[in-house]
Amino acid sequence: MDPLRTLWETFFDWESMREALPEMLTVGLPNTLILAVTAALLGSALGIVLAVAGISRTRWLRWPARVYTDVFRGLPAAATILLIGVGLAPLGMQVWGPNPYPLGILALSLIASAYLGEIFRSGIQSVEATQLEAARALGFSWREAMRRVIIPQGIRRILPAWVNQLIALIKDSSLVYFLGLLASQRELFRIGQDYAANTGNQSALLLAGLCYLVLTVPLTHVVNWIDQRLRHGRPATGPAGDDPDDLDLALPGAAGGNQR
């Protein structure tokens, strides 16, 4: 057989793709999104805690945050997912039964929080010190000043970096396949891989890859768009009522330093 034709059929066998597509869209896509978005949200919550601890004046908050960040940024994602997914499986067994899915989300969240913590920290630190001074002069406590004035400004500035992290999570969510998911829990990559393994044809895996690109490429453009908007300002001012000026962000209780 013509080797070029073999190559073509290995990757572009429409029949294999058509066969895999329904499951890809109804099972794989939702699972990938659930894994990535949940991990992004949990990772953000933990990331803010890490960021605030990281700039705390208390050494006992700064140090653990530093060590945590170094460890989870320094390990390969696959190793972390396997360590958490397998290592905590007995514990998870007692809480939610034999289901590796929550552990996958947990592992992804822990990894994301290490990166997001650094992103949030740089965002918070980029807000001028005079803003904190002005808020304190009005009578806001350090904690309230951070929550109402500093963090909302910092977060706006790091939106592009946050979306980049979401992109990374969409890709890294493929790694939870190590943990042996149920058929209904499989995400895009795993479904593509299963079809490829069963048929010996890589077309379904290529289809999975295309699905990732459909998710990630528009997001990279969203990043650029937000970046542009932040750089050049928004075109018009909205009505005062819809300003998300005081996002109700949870702050760690312990981090409320007593700066005077």
Add this chain to the structure above:
Amino acid sequence: MSTSVSLSLRDVHLAFGSHQVLRGVDLDVARGGTACVIGPSGSGKSTLLRTVNRLLEPDRGDVLLDGRSVLRDDPDALRQRIGMVFQQFNLFPHMSVERNITLPLRRIRKLGEDEAVARARAELDRVGLAAKADARPAHLSGGQQQRVAIARALAMQPQVMLFDEATSALDPELVKGVLALMAELSTQGMTMVVVTHEMGFAREVADTVAFMDAGVVLEAGEPAAIFESARHPRLRRFLSQVL
């Protein structure tokens, strides 16, 4: 406006590391009075102002409101009694002008939304910016931003107002409006400490003018005494350079 109080600083010392910035400052402002603090850059004027509301804690000395020391009070509660206006305005850029004023009213004074908005509108009206309530600070001129900052401080109904070179960052044509507003406040009986390079303002509005140099008040008195018959040679030299 809530009742003003008298303000006294007694022998206030403050060092940043080994650098002694305040070296025993005394200052008295009567209830409803206006003190202007003048002096060369780096003389400790802005630092002094920050010891009044304890953004900086004095190493030694005392700060008294109506004769009572405030150094053991809760600093947040103290700052709620003292309004402060900064050189760089320091409005919160991510919220509208109105929100800048209602945020502390709602979160600190615990006013309801309607009451906070009503008070914000009234204060904006007083500084002539009612039409800008929905604008972002970045869309206002420096003078307008500073007037909003003053409105934000006044909305909290402070007993003392501190002005830290409130007009130094403004274009010359915008200075007048802000100074007029400050003069009006002074005549309405607000106790004020004004760090300024505007000698005309100090002469016209102040009850007391204090000349600071190298961390101490070298000379203080009524404007006429300071500007027309200064005794200290440093003050005379300073005045000859700025007038």
